[in-house]
Every structure is written in structure tokens, then in C-alpha cells.
Amino acid sequence: MIIAVLVAVEVISAFETSMVFAALPTFIEEFDSDAATVGWAVTAFLLVAAASAAVCGRLGDMYGRERVLVVLLAAAAIGSFVSAIGDSISSIIIGRAIQGVAGAILPLCIGLAREHLPVAKVPVAIAIISGSAVAAGSASLLVAGLMLDHASWHMIFVVAAVYAVLSLLLVWFVLPWRRPTGATQQVDYVGTLAFAPAIGAILLGINKSGAWGWSDPKTLGLVVGGLAVLALWVQWELRVTDPVINVRMFTDRKIALTMCATLAIAVGPLGISTMIIPMILQSPTTAPFGLGISPTDAGWLSFIGSMFGFVCTPLSGRITRAVGSRVAMLLGTALFTLSSAMMLVLHETVAGMVAMVITVSIGTAFAYTALPNLIVEAVPEGNTSEVTGTNTVLRMAGQGIGTSIATTLLASSAAAAGSAAPTISGLNMVGGLMIGGGLLTIAFTLLIRRGTVYAKA
Missing domain, CATH: 4.10.860 (DNA Excision Repair, Uvrb; Chain A)
Known part of the structure; x- marks a missing residue:
């Protein structure tokens, strides 16, 4: 029951992170804007999510993770409502920034899993909770596509607000609450x-x-x-x-290398792939690149591909339990790097992009579930939300940086070519950034020492 509730709650974080990607082409057309400007609907969310993960992870350790979750879910619902009633890209960006508080949900859920479950069940539980983001992220693209095709972009945010409220009720009435430990750290x-x-x-x-x-x-x-x-x-x-980020913590070799690997993969393939895939699928065939698929069909392709990744999340947990998270991280990053190369070669065909989406989804399942387990292997239980929150800070900030650089490259290539749409040269630059981030992540991960024993308090 605990795992089921935590998965349901984590879904809203993944949903709000990914749902707007399907709407980026619509925003560009609706508001007569460009990729760099509408990209701030993503970047604003991720930057606030990074700050939220840092402070709210600590607040959860101090005052009770369940209590902080309720506040975050309420704020996420309010942010979704602000975006839903907006009529400009500025109002959407403001609402998205408020929604960004949902970035702290994952570290809080991981802390709750470790708090409530036996040690033997923690690796697989963390893998399932983290891996739910893989399926939820793609499901959000499907829901967003359906709303764009059959209603309007406003309804994307209405659905997010309703789900945030339902998740709040789950935490309030179903999740077991414990007395806060009253940690002495200040915020x-x-x-x-x-x-x-x-x-x-x-x-x-x-x-x-x-x-x-x-x-x-x-x-x-x-x-x-x-x-x-x-x-x-x-x-x-x-x-x-x-x-808020314990810089001295980076003197611990395993934590430091895990944080560096997190930042590299976030700036590279993890942060960019979710943005670039809908653009390739939904851009018109008359553009320099694009398959002209409707938002709904693009959402279905992403959702079906993500199921391959979601099925692999328990496998990632079992690999972690058997030989450590390092191996799972290497597998995930290798698949991410391969998918980036596939995008450059196969972006002209639907079959090629489907193969890329499946590869990305499996890579995400391994990498996304390995990162929190690498942290949990290195820190005591009482600091779980704090340190996983720090890891989420770097991941969210890295994703924001990667998305911003990628959208800038696409917009610059279009301006240089005198085109209204991003060019092939811009796509190639983005693909190179993704591959470079993947290779750098592999290098950092190889330097991490093997280990499967969890740190004790």
C-alpha cells in the first residue's frame, strides 16, 4: 500500500515536469514565438524545482515528509490553475514556476520509502517509485496530446490541477503518518x-x-x-x-562522482531528449525536420515506448541489489548515448523515432532509478531526503541548463538560416550535446567504486 501511494504521488511530479513538452510546438504557433522563448515554460519549472528539492528535502527530514508533501501538492495545484487561466506565454511561465515546487516530491517519496520499508525491499521500492516517472512522463505527453487535439492547451493544466488535488487526498487519508524526528538542522x-x-x-x-x-x-x-x-x-x-547544498559533501568520492554524473547526464541526454522528441514528431513535414504527427499520435508513440522502460524498472532494482547501482547507471547511460546517435541518423522515419523512443525509455529506467540508489548506498537514513534532494537539485538545474542551451541552439540555427523553423544543423548540434553529455556521464560512473551496502546512521 505504501509503495502504491508513493508511486501515485510521484506521478504528479513526473506529469508536471513533462506535460508541457507536447505543447511547445503549439505555444510557438499560438503566441507567435520561438523555441528559445517558449522553452522558458520548461526552464522556469526546472529551476524552481531545483530550489524546492533542496529546501523541502531538508524540511521533510525535520518536520515530517508527509506534512511537506501536502503543502507541495497544494502549491502544484495552484500553479496549474494559474497556467490554465492564462492567455499569454508569460502567464504560463509564471504558473509553471509555481508548479516547480513539485520537484521536491521524488526525494520526499524516497525518504518515506526508506523510513517505512524493510531494508531488503528498499532498492526495488526506490526503483519502482523512481521508474514510475518514466511511464508517467510519457503518459503526460499522451494526455497533453489528447487535450491539444480535442480540447485546448488550457485543459493540460486543468488535468494537472485535478490530479494534484487527488494526490493530496491520498497522502492525507491513506499514507501512514509518523511523528517528525525534530532534526536540529536549520533551513x-x-x-x-x-x-x-x-x-x-x-x-x-x-x-x-x-x-x-x-x-x-x-x-x-x-x-x-x-x-x-x-x-x-x-x-x-x-x-x-x-x-542548502553541502559543498563539503563532495569530498566523499562516491557522492561527488554521483553528483557529477547526475549533472552531466541532465545537461545532456536526460534533459534534452524529452524536449526534442515531441518537436521531431510533431513538426510539419515541410520544416527542415519533422514527421508531421498529431500531438495525440505522438503521445501514443511516446507512451507505448515508455512501457518498455517501465517494465525494466524492477530489473534495475534487482541489479542494484545484486551488484550495485553503478552497473545499472552504466547500462542506462550507454542506452541514452546510443539513442542520441539514433536520433541523428533515424529522425526522418517514424520507425526510426519509435526505436529511439524505446531506447530512451529503457535508458531512463536504468539511469533514473540508479541515481537515487547510488545516493542511498552512501548516506545514513536520516539524511536520505536531504542528499537525494541535493541530487535532484543538480538534476533539475542540469535539465534546465540543457533545455535552455538546446532551444537556444535550435533558435539560433533557424535565425542564421533565415528560417522560421529549426534547421538540420541545429538538430545536429543538439545531438552532439546529448552524445557528449552521455560520454562524460559514463566516464564519471566508471570512477565510482562498486558497492551495495547501505550506509548506517
């Missing part, structure tokens, strides 16, 4: 509030560099200012007693 609100704006300023500067130029004071001000705030943030995190 680093300064570090939390400074992190997302610093990354956001850098990404906005990169995002607008094509239109403004790199020598423009606005571009330089955003990029240099963001880097300066980020440097001060690192200094603050080193000095504060209870940092």
Missing part, C-alpha cells in the same frame, strides 16, 4: 533563494545572446552577474552551518 533560506536566480540569469543571458549579441550590456550583465552571484553562493554554502 538555508539565503542559499535557496540565491541559487535559482543565479542560474536563471546565466541561462537568460545565453538564451538572449542570439538576439542581443554577446557584447550587449544586457547579455554581459546577466551572464557575469549570474556567475558572480553563483560564486558568492558557493562561498556562502561553505560558511553556513547547514547549507
Whole structure:
């Protein structure tokens, strides 16, 4: 029952993360915009999700993970409602930023699984909970496609709001609640509030560099200012007693390498694939690349492909229990890298893209479930949500960075060619970024020492 509830709750996090990808082509047309601008509907969510994962993981460890989940689900419902009633890309971005608090749901669910379940069941439970995001992410593309084809983009956010409320009721009435442990750590609100704006300023500067130029004071001000705030943030995190991201934690070899692998795969194939696949499937055949598939049919292809990945999630947990999460991570990253190469070669055919979607889904199942298990192998139970929250911070921030860079590359290639649609050269650059991120992730993962024993308090 506990695993079932946690899976149902985690679905809303994956749903809100992925649902807007299917609507990006619609937003570009509806608001007469470009990929770089509408991409902020994704980036804003991910940056807030990163900050939320950091602070709410700590709050869950301190005051009770069930209580924090209820607050997050309520906020996610409100954000969905704001986007649903909006009539501009700006209002959608604002609503998406509020929805970003859902980024903390996964680390809280992992902490609850470890808190309530016997040690022997934890690896598979974590794999199933994390792996539910694979199926939920693709299911969200299907639901979004149906709404786009048969209703409107507003209904995507209505469905998300309703599901968030239902998940809140599950946590309130079904999930067992325990008395909070009353951890003595304080919440680093300064570090939390400074992190997302610093990354956001850098990404906005990169995002607008094509239109403004790199020598423009606005571009330089955003990029240099963001880097300066980020440097001060690192200094603050080193000095504060209870940092939002414990920079000193990176002295632990396994944790440091896991975090580096997380960032590399997030900036590369994990962060970009969910964005680029709907664009290839749904872009018209008259564009430089595109298969002209309807949002509903594209959603069905993604959903059916994701089922292959979801079936593999228990296998990833069993591999973790038998030989450690390192092997599962290597398998997942290798499949991600292969899928990126497949995209460059096979993007002109439906069959080729279906093969890519299946490969991506299986790779996601292994990598997405291996990452939290790598963390759980290295930290005590009492710090599970804190450290998995930190890992989620890096993953969400990396996905935001990767999405922003990819959409900027696509928009720049279109502008350089005098085209309204992204070009093949832009797609090739994006594919190269994905492959490079995958190879770097493999290098970091190979340096992680083997191990399957969970850390004790």
C-alpha cells in the first residue's frame, strides 16, 4: 500500500515536469514565438524545482515528509490553475514556476520509502517509485496530446490541477503518518533563494545572446552577474552551518562522482531528449525536420515506448541489489548515448523515432532509478531526503541548463538560416550535446567504486 501511494504521488511530479513538452510546438504557433522563448515554460519549472528539492528535502527530514508533501501538492495545484487561466506565454511561465515546487516530491517519496520499508525491499521500492516517472512522463505527453487535439492547451493544466488535488487526498487519508524526528538542522533560506536566480540569469543571458549579441550590456550583465552571484553562493554554502547544498559533501568520492554524473547526464541526454522528441514528431513535414504527427499520435508513440522502460524498472532494482547501482547507471547511460546517435541518423522515419523512443525509455529506467540508489548506498537514513534532494537539485538545474542551451541552439540555427523553423544543423548540434553529455556521464560512473551496502546512521 505504501509503495502504491508513493508511486501515485510521484506521478504528479513526473506529469508536471513533462506535460508541457507536447505543447511547445503549439505555444510557438499560438503566441507567435520561438523555441528559445517558449522553452522558458520548461526552464522556469526546472529551476524552481531545483530550489524546492533542496529546501523541502531538508524540511521533510525535520518536520515530517508527509506534512511537506501536502503543502507541495497544494502549491502544484495552484500553479496549474494559474497556467490554465492564462492567455499569454508569460502567464504560463509564471504558473509553471509555481508548479516547480513539485520537484521536491521524488526525494520526499524516497525518504518515506526508506523510513517505512524493510531494508531488503528498499532498492526495488526506490526503483519502482523512481521508474514510475518514466511511464508517467510519457503518459503526460499522451494526455497533453489528447487535450491539444480535442480540447485546448488550457485543459493540460486543468488535468494537472485535478490530479494534484487527488494526490493530496491520498497522502492525507491513506499514507501512514509518523511523528517528525525534530532534526536540529536549520533551513538555508539565503542559499535557496540565491541559487535559482543565479542560474536563471546565466541561462537568460545565453538564451538572449542570439538576439542581443554577446557584447550587449544586457547579455554581459546577466551572464557575469549570474556567475558572480553563483560564486558568492558557493562561498556562502561553505560558511553556513547547514547549507542548502553541502559543498563539503563532495569530498566523499562516491557522492561527488554521483553528483557529477547526475549533472552531466541532465545537461545532456536526460534533459534534452524529452524536449526534442515531441518537436521531431510533431513538426510539419515541410520544416527542415519533422514527421508531421498529431500531438495525440505522438503521445501514443511516446507512451507505448515508455512501457518498455517501465517494465525494466524492477530489473534495475534487482541489479542494484545484486551488484550495485553503478552497473545499472552504466547500462542506462550507454542506452541514452546510443539513442542520441539514433536520433541523428533515424529522425526522418517514424520507425526510426519509435526505436529511439524505446531506447530512451529503457535508458531512463536504468539511469533514473540508479541515481537515487547510488545516493542511498552512501548516506545514513536520516539524511536520505536531504542528499537525494541535493541530487535532484543538480538534476533539475542540469535539465534546465540543457533545455535552455538546446532551444537556444535550435533558435539560433533557424535565425542564421533565415528560417522560421529549426534547421538540420541545429538538430545536429543538439545531438552532439546529448552524445557528449552521455560520454562524460559514463566516464564519471566508471570512477565510482562498486558497492551495495547501505550506509548506517
